[in-house]
Amino acid sequence: MSAVHPLITATELRALLDSAQPPLLLDCGFDLANPSAGEQDYQAGHLPGARYLHLDRDLSAPKSAAGPIQGGRHPLPSLAMLAERAGAWGVTPERLVVCYDRQGGPYAARAWWMLRWLGHAQVRVLDGGVNAWLTAGGTLDTGVAPAPAAGPYPARAPAMPTVDAPTLLASLDSVQVLDARAPERYRGEVEPLDAQAGHIPGARNRFFKDNLSADGRFKSVDELRQEFLALGLLPGQVIHQCGSGVTACHNLLAMALAGLGDARLYPGSWSEWSADPTRPVARG
DSSP: OOOOOOOHHHHHHHHHSSSSSOEEEEEEOOOTTTHHHHHHHHHHHTTTEEEOTHHHHHHHTOOOOOOOSSSSOOOOOOHHHHHHHHHHHTOOOOOOOOEEOOSSSSSHHHHHHHHHHHTTOOOOEEHHHHHHHHHHTTOOSSSSSOOOOOOOOOOOOOOBBBBBHHHHHHHHTTTTEEEEEEEHHHTTTSSSSSOOOSSTTTOEEEGGGGGTTTTBBBHHHHHHHHHHHTTTTOOOGEEEOSSSOOOOOOOHHHHHHTOOOOOOEEETHHHHHTSSSSSSOOOO
């Protein structure tokens, strides 16, 4: 089954929720500086029927006991683990899933990418998140959604491409790395979270928030396409990374929206790369 359009508008979503086959809603709101904030926001008000997914508990595997070295700060779960979790969330192959957050889409994009990696084609991100929903006349609910648990999602091979640190290190001269972090972190002027400041040598910078218009919705397809191509990117050679493999998914979604295909993700990203002092680091 081919993937659906990566975004859905609040107006489209309202109509679908009133249909005979409403989508499954996943609230992915999160705050890296306050890991309980997203869940508190969900409890204060969420889209009707939405289930809450926590970045650390639901959208990541446990960190290495030795620290954030293998896999970074938000390691990907195995496909088998994700299949179990997706079934517990109520994801089935035929059901449309809509992910959203309150932060411009980075955590919703993480869930979107992970479900596509699992092989679930029917997944979209609510463009503009909760603010767009309210602007379109939608209401919020404070009730806890019942658990529509299904069996594990059917196992299959990974449906989205990834790359690990050794492979990336060996191919730096032949790939294009795109870093989704804020420019000051990319340049190495500040580093609030990880072992070293700087970036992967040769990486270009595309702050994920640059994918958004002032209203918090994604820019137009034409605008996104022009901006990504202006970076000199060759879509088949791009590897996306960020701090821990989360906001990189926002750039992956934006490139897919722009018709530039599905590039590779380096899930460990800077948190894994910088934890090994033998790997090269660039600044500036």
